[in-house]
Amino acid sequence: MSTASVPLPNWIAYGVIPLLNLLVAFLISGFVVWLIGENPLDALVLLLQGALGSGRGIGFTLFHATSFIFTGLSVAIAIHAGLFNIGSEGQAYIGGLGAALVALALDHYVPWYVTMPFAVIGAAVFGAAWAFIPAWLQAKRGSHVVITTIMFNFIAAALMVYLLVHVLIVPGKMAPETRTFLPGGQLPTLEWVMNLFGSKLEDAPLNVSFLIALVMAFLVWVLIWRTRLGYEMRTLGVSPTAAVYAGIPYARTVIVAMLLSGGLAGMMALNPVMGASARLQVEFVGGAGFVGIAVSLMGRNHPLGIVLAAILFGILYQGGAELSFDMPNITRDMIVVIQGLVILFAGALEYMFRPAFVRIYQTFAKV
Amino acid sequence: MDYFDILISVLGSTIRLSIPLIFTALAGLFSERAGIFDIGLEGKMLVSAFASACIAYLTGSPWIGLAGGIATSVAFSLIHGFASITCRGNQIVSGVAINFFVAGITIVLGQAWFGQGGRTPQLDASGRFSPIVLPGADAMRGVPVIGPIYADVISGNNILTYLAFAAVPISWWILYRTRFGLRLRAVGENPGAVDTAGISVSWLRYRAVICAGILCGFSGTYLAIAQSASFIQNMSAGKGYIALAALIFAKWKPVPVMFACLLFGFLDAFSNFMQGKSVPFVGEVPVQIFQALPYILTCILLAGFIGVANPPKAGGVPYTKER
Secondary structure, rough: OOOOOOOOOOHHHHHHHHHHHHHHHHHHHHHHHHHOOOHHHHHHHHHHHHOOOHHHHHHHHHHHHHHHHHHHHHHHHHOOOOOOOOOHHHHHHEEEEEEEHHHEEEEOOHHHHHHHHHHHHHHHHHHHHHHHHHHHHHHOOOHHHHHHHHHHHHHHHHHHHHHHHHHHOOOOOOOOOOOOOHHHHOOOOOOHHHHHHHOOOOOOOOOHHHHHHHHHHHHHHHHHHHHHHHHHHHEEEEEHHHHHHOOHHHHHHHHHHHHHHHHHHHHHHHHHHHHOOOOEEEEEEEEOHHHHHHHHHHOOHHHHHHHHHHHHHHHHHHHHHHHHHHOOOOOOHHHHHHHHHHHHHHHOOOOOOHHOOOOOOOHHHHO | OOOHHHHHHHHHHHHHHHHHHHHHHHHHHHHOOOOOOOOHHHHHHHHHHHHHHHHHHHHOHHHHHHHHHHHHHHHHHOOOOOOHHHHHOOHHHHHHHHHHHHHHHHHHHHHHOOOOOOOOOOHHHHHOOOOEEOOOHHHOOOOOOHHHHHHHHHHOOOOHHHHHHHHHHHHHHHHOOOHHHHHHHHHHOHHHHHOOOHHHOHHHHHHHHHHHHHHHHHHHHHHHHHHOOOOOOOOOOHHHHHHHHHHHOOOHHHHHHHHHHHHHHHHHHHHHHHOOEOOOOOOEEEEEHHHHHHHHHHHHHHHHOOOOOOOOOOOOOOOOOOO
């Protein structure tokens, strides 16, 4: 008989199976490391030391995690409404334009804490605007949001290269980037938090946007599970026909969910653009939008899970960078391999072990 | 350079740039007409490029390289099939996962095996598919108009180019004139009906993704050992997604797929040609416009402003036999 409809207790469905999936992903990653002639356990130790062994390492880990929290929340909020937003990458890219324009406009006149709220709004509005057309096409014309958001990633990339090469570039410079923001357009580091723990950040760019990300994670939790809009989105995600029958407006909910998703993706830009490099550069997103997919899947689309998964990916990114110094055979691209495996096992193959667990569970539950 | 020479050179590079798109879009056609969305076209193309370059380097034979590229690509198709058919997982997530895994593993293995920063070693002429000069190409060159077109556009391509154009009618014939094709299209529209007729939905869909794997194997091999002489990291550079766009632009039909790929290939060739040139009254046209144009056109099409693009009805939905 089919095992798909047999219910499993929560601790198996949401605890054991996801952990087992992750474990398999990491075992295969270890196998790849072994295949290229390195010791996987040594690699793991080096990775953890690089990511968590110093204040600087932790700072970089949390810096990467900040971006992934934003993009993970972006993907998750769309998934709750039954939409798959692959466009977080492009929305974050355009969000960077919003943040940079605010920073360029205000940094001469006001301190950072005045710039910050406007930059948050600017990044979110630009990111949301980039999500609006795919959202509208999905809601009104039935064009598949997956396809349109992929297309919009490429359009965003072309647009931003054009703007940086022809419009925003500093006259006389070769590098396609804006001028460096003054301190009024930068987000300060969280040095003081590190000092509380008696540690030093050194050159790690962990900044205030980490706190913004945590606030956003909380707000997303409130939105999804404690508001009417969140309820409507979840209903739509579970069954669009039931949602429409219950009087939930389909088009409006789809568009609002995608705007929120795009806005969160856009805010990701605060971290690299205003927190780290203090200028808008080509390809500053660097795949964080796609990592968001892995983070969201791994965190089971729950804000708490997303924060934890984002930190895990932060560890992988920072630890992987350090690891590639010690083991030159393992390039930074190893992270991309792990990411792919996590998406495969935690996402696409999430039901692989389920039939086996159902059988085991039924054998024991009968007693 | 007079306009005719320019046209010939742009057409020639249009052909070269369209070939990987045609193979890949046809791969997507088989998969998606059977109801399996395939975002992983890009990854399969890249992994077969890597595999074919490695194997052609080790054996010195492009044909064994091609076989290796196809085998690797089919293996990844089967992973996608296992996730989306047997495990009823999310097909888009599975495709995204394959793209990531491949983007990383090709560089990691390439670096570990060859130590050239993710490249594979340069192949000499015997390890690649070289251009074929069709009979009479040189004799025809003197003939006005037709001569240069025959000599520089039609002749002088490698065997895979001609195979790509042959693959279009073959795919059409398989999909529209064979029992397998009829069932494949049916399983993408209404798998329940196919199941009721006593035909295995899973096996049919597995065969469809294997077809997709074979075609992606051709496109990756073309990139690595026909168009270039080695694998370069991320050498597919979004072509898998352009092919996906072309597939949608062609409304999931084989012959229009070829024209859509030629159009997108032409845009690519034209943007390369326009780089740094200025147009009267307009000035220099940014190349980014041409780069974005395939995606913009596809979105406009999807919006229903140029006809209607109806995807296969059961696309993306895992088939559950019973509850």
